[in-house]
Amino acid sequence: MLTIFMGLANVNVAHQYLNQQTTHNVITFGAVGNGRIDDSKAFQSAWKAACYGGSNIASTIIIPFGKTFLLSPILFEGPCTSRSIAVEILGTIIAPPKSAWRDKGVGQWLRFHGVNGLNVYGSGSGHIDGRGQSWWGNGENSGPTALSFSSCNNLQVSGLKHTNSQRNHISINNCKGATISKLTILAPQSSPNTDGIDISASTNLRIQHSIMATGDDCIAINGGTSNVRINDIACGPGHGISIGSLGKNGRHEEVEDIQVWNCTFRETQNGVRIKTWAGGSGFAKNISFSNINFIKSDNPVIIDQLYCPHTECSDKASAVKISDVKYIGLRGTSVSKKSSIEFRCSKAAPCSNIVLDDIDIKPALPNISNSAQCIHAHGIARACVHPVVNCLQN
Numbered sequence: 001m002l003t004i005f006m007g008l009a010n011v012n013v014a015h016q017y018l019n020q021q022t023t024h025n026v027i028t029f030g031a032v033g034n035g036r037i038d039d040s041k042a043f044q045s046a047w048k049a050a051c052y053g054g055s056n057i058a059s060t061i062i063i064p065f066g067k068t069f070l071l072s073p074i075l076f077e078g079p080c081t082s083r084s085i086a087v088e089i090l091g092t093i094i095a096p097p098k099s100a101w102r103d104k105g106v107g108q109w110l111r112f113h114g115v116n117g118l119n120v121y122g123s124g125s126g127h128i129d130g131r132g133q134s135w136w137g138n139g140e141n142s143g144p145t146a147l148s149f150s151s152c153n154n155l156q157v158s159g160l161k162h163t164n165s166q167r168n169h170i171s172i173n174n175c176k177g178a179t180i181s182k183l184t185i186l187a188p189q190s191s192p193n194t195d196g197i198d199i200s201a202s203t204n205l206r207i208q209h210s211i212m213a214t215g216d217d218c219i220a221i222n223g224g225t226s227n228v229r230i231n232d233i234a235c236g237p238g239h240g241i242s243i244g245s246l247g248k249n250g251r252h253e254e255v256e257d258i259q260v261w262n263c264t265f266r267e268t269q270n271g272v273r274i275k276t277w278a279g280g281s282g283f284a285k286n287i288s289f290s291n292i293n294f295i296k297s298d299n300p301v302i303i304d305q306l307y308c309p310h311t312e313c314s315d316k317a318s319a320v321k322i323s324d325v326k327y328i329g330l331r332g333t334s335v336s337k338k339s340s341i342e343f344r345c346s347k348a349a350p351c352s353n354i355v356l357d358d359i360d361i362k363p364a365l366p367n368i369s370n371s372a373q374c375i376h377a378h379g380i381a382r383a384c385v386h387p388v389v390n391c392l393q394n
Contacts, residue, residue: 020056020057020058021057021058021059021060022050022053022057022058022059022060023059023060023061023062024046024049024050024059024060024061024062025046025061025062025064026039026042026043026046026061026062026063026064026069027042027064027067028046029042029043029045029046029049030042030045031043031046031067031069033064033067033068033069033091034067034068035068035069035070035092035094036070037070038070038071038072038096039069039070039071040071040072040074043069043071043074044074046061047061047076050080050082050085051076051077051078051080051081051082051085051115052080052081052082053080053081053082054081054082054083055081055082055083056083057082057083058082058083058084058086059080059082059084059085059086060085060086060087060088061085061086061087061088062088062090063087063088063089063090063091063093063126064090064091065090065091065125066091067091067092068091068092068093068094069091069092069093069094070094070095070096071093071094071095071109071110072096072101072102073101073103073106073108073109073110073111073144074109074110074111075108075111075113076110076111076112076113076115077112077113077114077115078112078113078114078115078116078152079114079115079116080115080116083117084117084119085115085117085118085119086118086119086120086121087118087119087120087121088121088122088123088126089120089121089122089126089127089128089160090122090123090125090126091125091126091127092126092127092128092129093110093127093128093129094129094131095109095129095130095131095132095146095166096131097131097134098134098135098143098166099134104142105142106144107144107145107148108144108145108148108171109130109144109145109146109147109148109166110128110146110147110148111145111147111148111149111150112148112149112150112152113148113149113150113151113152114150114151114152115152116152116153116154117153117154118149118152118154118155118156119155119156119157120155120156120157120158120160121156121157121158121159121160122158122159122160122161123159124159124161126159126160126161127160127161127162127163128146128147128160128161128162128163129163129164130146130162130163130164130165130166130169131164131166132146132164132165132166132167132187132191132194133164133191135166135167136190136191136192142167143165143166143167143193144166144167145165145166145167145168145169145170145171145198146162146165146166146167146168146169146170147162147165147169147170147171148170148171148173149170149171149172149173149175149178150171150172150173150174150175151173151174151175152175152178153175153176153177154176154177154178155172155175155177155178155179155180156178156179156180157170157178157179157180157181157183158179158180158181158182158183159181159182159183160183160184161183161184161185161186162183162184162185162186162196163185163186163187164186164187164188164191164194165187165194167193167194167195168193168194168195168196168197168198169185169187169194169195169196169197169214170183170185170196170197170198171197171198171199171200172197172198172199172200172202172205173199173200173201173202174200174201174202175202175205176202176203176204177203177204177205178202178204178205178206179205179206179208180197180205180206180207180208180210181206181207181208181209181210182209182210183210183211183212184210184211184212185197185210185211185212185213185214185218186211186212186213186214187213187214187215188215189213189214189215189237189238190215191214191215191216192215192216193215193216194214194215194216195214195216195217195218195219195220196210196212196214196217196218196219196235196238197212197218197219197220198217198219198220198222199219199220199221199222199225199228200222200223200224200225201222201223201224201225202224202225202228203225203226203227203228204227205225205227205228205229206228206229206230207219207228207229207230207231207233208229208230208231208232208233209231209232209233210232210233210234211233211234212233212234212235212236212238213235213236213237213238214237214238215237215238216238216239217238217239217240217241217242218233218235218236218238218239218240218241218268219233219235219241219242220241220242220244221241221242221243221244221255221258222244222245222246222253222255223246223251223253223254223255223282224253224254224255225255225258226254226255226256226257226258227257228257228258228259229259230258230259230260230261230263231259231260231261231262231263232262232263233263233264234263234264234266235263235264235265235266235268236264236265236266236267236268236295236297237266237267237268237269238268238269239268239269239270239273240265240268240269240270240271240272240273240297240299241260241263241265241271241272241273242270242273242274242275243255243258243273243274243275243284243287244273244274244275244276244284244307244320245275245276245277245307246275246276246277246280246282246284246320247276247277247278247279247280247281247282247319247320248277248280249277249279249280250279250280250281250318251280251281251282252280252281252282253280253281253282253320254282254283254284255283255284255285255287256283256284256285256286256287257286257287258286258287258288259287259288259290260272260288260289260290260292261288261289261290261291261292262290262291262292263291263292263293264292264293264294264295265292265293265294265295265297265300265332266295266296266297267295267296267297268294268297268298269297269298269299270297270298270299270300270302271292271294271297271299271300271301271302272289272292272300272301272302272327273299273302273303273304274287274302274303274304274305274322274325275302275303275304275305275307276304276305276306276307276319276320276322277306277307277308277320278305278306278307278308278318278319278346279317279318279319280318280319280320281318281319281320282320282321283320283321283322283323284320284321284322284323284325285321285322285323285324285325286324287324287325287326288325288326288327288328289301289326289327289328289330290326290327290328290329290330291328291329292327292329292330292331292332293331293332294330294331294332294333294334294361295332295333296333296334296335296364297332297333297334297335297336298334298335298336299334299336299340299342300330300332300334300336300340300341300361301327301330301340301341301342301361302341302342302343302344303322303325303342303343303344303345303351303354303377304342304344305319305320305322305344305345305346305349305351305376306319306344306346317348318348318349319346319348319349320349321349321352322345322349322351322352323351323352323353324352324353325351325353325354325355325379326355326357327354327355327356327357327359328355328356328357328358329357329358330356330358330359330360330361331358331359331360331361332361332362333361333362333363333364334361334362334363334364334368334370335363335364335365335368336368336369337368337369338369338371338373339369339370339371339372339373339387340361340363340370340371340372340386340387341356341359341361341371341372341373341387341389342372342373342374343372343373343374343375343377343391343392344373344375345374345375345376345377346376347376350376350377350378351376351377351378351379352378352379353378353379354377354378354379354380354392355379355380355381355382356379356380356381356382356384356389356392357381357382357383357384358382358383359381359383359384359385359386359387359389360384360385360386361386361387362386363386370386370387371387372384372387372388372389372390372391373391374389374391374392374393377391377392377393378392378393378394379392379393380392380394
């Protein structure tokens with residue numbers, strides 16, 4: 001009997017050993033948090049302590065409430081030896097103005113790279129402020145991404161407020177497995193290129209229960225991305241949720257298995273959009289938009305296979321193939337002066353298997369046309385009340 005008890009005791013000790021947790025408050029590493037002194041070195045020291053804690057350690061970095069931390073561009077890099085890494089943001093992190101950046105060509109402000117099992121979270125008080133106003137003045141496209149995750153598998157991001165990014169608020173690149181939820185992302189409608197979440201070359205993502213109001217796409221899905229689930233997003237103002245643009249400069253790009261549902265678009269320039277450049281190759285397929293509500297959106301439903309924001313555009317023969325796209329249960333109002341549903345597809349690679357079902361998007365104002373336009377688009381339309389869709393080719 002004594003042997004049994006001793007065995008159980010050893011198991012309990014081993015279990016406790018394997019579940020050790022350590023916390024690292026950035027203040028103890030020398031951070032001041034007065035919003036004027038650069039705390040980057042203290043954050044880097046806290047990261048090293050947490051990242052290299054040991055295989056049995058679950059490490060948490062604490063960014064405390066009531067403090068404002070000024071950070072220069074910083075890289076939090078893995079791989080880490082700790083069993084897991086969490087970053088709890090309770091205070092405010094701010095960027096220096098553009099004039100104070102030592103390297104104005106840097107592509108990211110806060111970057112996490114190669115960290116698996118990373119959890120970045122707040123409790124409603126956590127705030128990341130890119131102070132991007134100094135980057136927006138001439139509408140340039142050179143600002144950095146505020147918060148970037150690259151090669152971070154099994155990522156979690158939740159409960160944070162993101163404001164005024166220099167360019168994209170959040171970028172996700174080459175990540176496998178991520179859950180992003182309960183975020184508030186805000187920037188003025190006039191701020192250029194301030195996407196909420198920009199995704200590329202990633203798979204198995206879930207984005208949900210968030211508010212996004214920016215000067216560009218609420219969510220943009222780029223090439224190499226698959227198996228993305230987006231739900232319960234309040235978007236607007238902004239440019240909507242976009243797949244693409246794909247195929248720029250003749251690139252081959254692939255996007256598939258994207259589902260978007262239970263989302264609201266309020267006074268957005270676009271609603272649900274797929275955009276590809278002429279001259280590209282690849283595909284965008286197995287995409288669905290369901291239970292979507294539009295409130296005075298300009299272009300609620302749009303496929304543009306000939307996307308070109310420039311004044312001069314070439315009409316090239318090749319195109320990214322768009323197929324198997326479903327629009328189910330879309331309703332609300334549109335302020336479009338052209339059409340609330342527009343499929344502008346390529347003659348070289350027509351859109352195929354487009355399905356519309358249960359559509360009711362009314363004009364928001366009197367004397368506005370409410371129509372559907374289709375060019376080289378094939379599919380079926382059922383129960384389309386407003387507008388009537390009779391332009392799809394079987």
